[in-house]
Amino acid sequence: xxxxxxxxxxxxxxxxxxxxxxxxxxxxxxxxxxxxxxxxxxxxxxxxxxxxxxxxxxxxxxxxxxxxxxxxxxxxxxxxxxxxxxxxxxxxxxxxxxxxxxxxxxxxxxxxxxxxxxxxxxxxxxxxxxxxxxxxxxxxxxxxxxxxxxxxxxxxxxxxxxxxxxxxxxxxxxxxxxxxxxxxxxxxxxxxxxxxxxxxxxxxxxxxxxxxxxxxxxxxxxxxxxxxxxxxxxxxxxxxxxxxxxxxxxxxxxxxxxxxxxxxxxxxxxxxxxxxxxxxxxxxxxxxxxxxxxxxxxxxxxxxxxxxxxxxxxxxxxxxxxxxxxxxxxxxxxxxxxxxxxxxxxxxxxxxxxxxxxxxxxxxxxxxxxxxxxxxxxxxxxxxxxxxxxxxxxxxxxxxxxxxxxxxxxxxxxxxxxxxxxxxxxxxxxxxxxxxxxxxxxxxxxxxxxx
Numbered sequence: 001x002x003x004x005x006x007x008x009x010x011x012x013x014x015x016x017x018x019x020x021x022x023x024x025x026x027x028x029x030x031x032x033x034x035x036x037x038x039x040x041x042x043x044x045x046x047x048x049x050x051x052x053x054x055x056x057x058x059x060x061x062x063x064x065x066x067x068x069x070x071x072x073x074x075x076x077x078x079x080x081x082x083x084x085x086x087x088x089x090x091x092x093x094x095x096x097x098x099x100x101x102x103x104x105x106x107x108x109x110x111x112x113x114x115x116x117x118x119x120x121x122x123x124x125x126x127x128x129x130x131x132x133x134x135x136x137x138x139x140x141x142x143x144x145x146x147x148x149x150x151x152x153x154x155x156x157x158x159x160x161x162x163x164x165x166x167x168x169x170x171x172x173x174x175x176x177x178x179x180x181x182x183x184x185x186x187x188x189x190x191x192x193x194x195x196x197x198x199x200x201x202x203x204x205x206x207x208x209x210x211x212x213x214x215x216x217x218x219x220x221x222x223x224x225x226x227x228x229x230x231x232x233x234x235x236x237x238x239x240x241x242x243x244x245x246x247x248x249x250x251x252x253x254x255x256x257x258x259x260x261x262x263x264x265x266x267x268x269x270x271x272x273x274x275x276x277x278x279x280x281x282x283x284x285x286x287x288x289x290x291x292x293x294x295x296x297x298x299x300x301x302x303x304x305x306x307x308x309x310x311x312x313x314x315x316x317x318x319x320x321x322x323x324x325x326x327x328x329x330x331x332x333x334x335x336x337x338x339x340x341x342x343x344x345x346x347x348x349x350x351x352x353x354x355x356x357x358x359x360x361x362x363x364x365x366x367x368x369x370x371x372x373x374x375x376x377x378x379x380x381x382x383x384x385x386x387x388x389x390x391x392x393x394x395x396x397x398x399x400x401x402x403x404x405x406x407x408x409x410x411x412x413x414x415x416x417x418x419x420x421x422x423x424x425x426x427x428x429x430x431x432x433x434x435x436x437x438x439x440x441x442x443x444x445x446x447x448x449x450x451x
Contacts, residue, residue, distance in 0.1 A: 002153035002446040003143060004438025006195070007136065007178070009109045009163065009221025010248060010405070012037045013435035014143050017443040022202075022436040027142045028052040036431045039109065041135050044102040045122050051138045055104065056329075062101040063326040065355065068295060069099045097295065104329060106288075107249065108132050110221055112174035113165030129177050133184035140186055153189030153449075154182060155442040157198055157434050159222040160243035191445050194241060196226035198437030203401045203428055204230040205440075211398040212239075214387065216416060217434065219404035220248040225383055227390035227397075242386030246375045248406045252335045253286045254371040255363060260331070260350065261285060263359050264319040270310035277306065281319065291328035300324065314356075321356040330354075342368050343408040369411045380415055394420060403428040 003025075005014045013036055015024045026034035030053040042055035050058050103121050111128050118127040140151050162174040175192060182190045196215040203213065210231040217224040223244050229237040266282040269275060281299070284290040303320045307313040322328060334350050341348040342365045352359040369376070387394060400420050402413070408430060416425045429436065 001147060001149045001151050002155065002189070002442040003151055004155050004157075004198070004435055004440070004442045005136070005139065006157045006198075006435040006438055007109060007132070008039055008157075008219055008434075009107050010039055010219060011431055012039045012135075012139065013432055014139050015432070015435045015439035016143075016147070017436075017439040019443060022439050024432050024435060025143045025146050027139050027146075028054075030054055030057070033431065035435075037139070039106065039135065041105040041108065041131060042102050043105070043121050043126075045100070047122065047124065049134055049138075051135055056333075059102065059104045059329060063104075064330065065325050066101075067099060068097045068324050105131060107221065108135065109178075110163040110249075112177050113162035113170040129181040129184060132178065132181035136182055136185035136187070151187065153191070153442065153446060154187045155191045155193055155198075155438045155445060156182060157195040157438050158192050159195055160224045160226070160241045161222065161245065163221050163245045165245075189445075189449070191442075193438055193441045194224070194226065195434045196224040196241065196243075197228065197238060198435075198441060199401060199403045199428060199433045200226060200228045200230055201437035201440045202433045203399075203426075203437075204236075207231045207399075210235070212392055212396055214383075214397055214400045214420070216383070216400060216402045216407055216412075217404050218247060218402070218407040218409075218412065220406070221245070222247050223379055223382065223406070225386045227387055227392060239390035239392060240386050242382050242389070244378055244382050246379060247404075248336070248339070250375060251339060251368075251372055251406070251409075252332055254375075255335045255339060255350070255368065256332070257283075257286050258371050259361050259363055259367075260335070260359065263315060263361065264322060265306070265310075265312065265316045268306075268310055268312035268315060270306040270316075272309070274311075277310065277316070285322075285328070285331075288328040288332045291323065295323040318357045318359075321354060325355055327352065327354050327357060338363055339368065340405070340408075343410060365410065372411075376411060376415070379412070380419075383415075383419070397424065400425045401428050401433075402426070403430060403433040405430060 001016060003014050003016050006012055014027055015022050024035040028034055028037035037052040040052060040055040042050045042058050108131055116128055118125060144151055158175055162171055165171050165174060179190050196217040199215045199217050200213060213228055213230055215226045223246055225242045227239040261282045264282055264285060265277045268277045270277055284294055300320060303316050306316045310316055331352050334352055338348040338350045346365045348363050350361040350363060397420055400416050
């Protein structure tokens with residue numbers, strides 16, 4: 001059996017195609033949509049692992065509200081050379097929370113095109129490829145259990161441009177690293193297909209005549225665009241591809257930056273001279289992983305000082321609670337929930353409640369669209385440039401296929417309708433069209449192997 005596997009920045013899915021029907025596997029039974037798994041990994045102190053919704057639920061259960069105890073831990077030596085004094089060796093220590101029961105890892109795909117090599121989890125070093133392989137292996141095993149057959153081959157989706165990449169060499173390196181992870185996960189045969197091309201293969205099954213299409217694949221990590229000719233057996237053609245490293249994760253950061261940081265001390269003053277509250281303590285909140293680095297004794301001592309001498313002690317106390325009680329992940333999950341709600345409603349609330357935290361922050365759709373104005377401009381420029389590179393005129397496009405969670409954001413739907421015409425913009429399966437297209441490609445790969 002060959003399967004298609006969409007390993008996404010935010011969500012993942014797996015499917016098989018028998019020549020007539022695409023079967024999306026229920027790889028995350030705990031999820032509201034079992035065919036969609038959060039691309040999340042949780043590793044405990046005992047190196048036990050959980051994935052998907054279970055990983056997030058376990059993190060919440062074990063970490064939110066628990067006490068912290070920061071200790072210095074020796075990690076090795078570093079050799080330093082200075083022209084004036086020569087070379088010397090010094091010990092290196094880091095501050096770690098010795099009460100941490102587990103480590104949550106998200107958006108692993110985003111590291112593939114960067115210099116990120118791996119991380120140490122409770123005394124054991126994991127390469128990035130190994131971490132991804134743990135996640136992919138769990139998907140493979142669940143598919144095999146559901147299908148009752150061994151999975152021999154996989155077609156993995158890849159973006160046009162990986163997040164963090166600076167050229168084709170970085171894209172190639174990222175694909176090679178993902179291939180290595182898939183082989184470590186037990187897949188004997190590993191192939192790749194561009195994610196927007198996979199979405200086009202899924203869409204092609206519903207057309208009855210040749211079409212020139214634009215695929216607008218907009219997920220949690222990247223925007224991918226492909227201009228293709230579909231609907232003619234043996235004449236399928238890719239005219240152009242393009243993409244940018246802008247997607248849902250960045251939109252979440254914009255909401256945190258603009259709507260929530262005042263709740264945690266931004267804009268307040270402290271001390272007898274009324275100095276501005278340091279931005280480094282609030283700016284870090286736009287990245288949930290950076291929040292973990294703030295939970296250190298010197299930071300907490302400063303925050304306690306500001307609560308006695310500052311203009312808004314309640315807000316600074318909320319920041320302290322966010323750090324020591326591990327509310328950062330929940331904050332980002334609440335922001336994402338509100339962002340998704342704005343695709344249907346014109347108003348949503350970001351609610352975050354906890355010890356010394358009571359946030360009730362309204363966000364309107366127009367406010368959200370204003371926050372992402374610069375990103376929207378870059379996205380439209382990329383879209384128009386990709387169509388221009390295809391050699392086709394805008395009027396020659398028969399359909400625009402939008403897929404991915406971020407493609408549901410109303411301002412981008414309106415952008416596509418304004419450029420191509422409302423009648424040409426069609427919605428494919430939001431979360432499974434790429435997965436289904438990869439399964440269709442996997443069927444072709446297996447048939448070619450059997451010939």
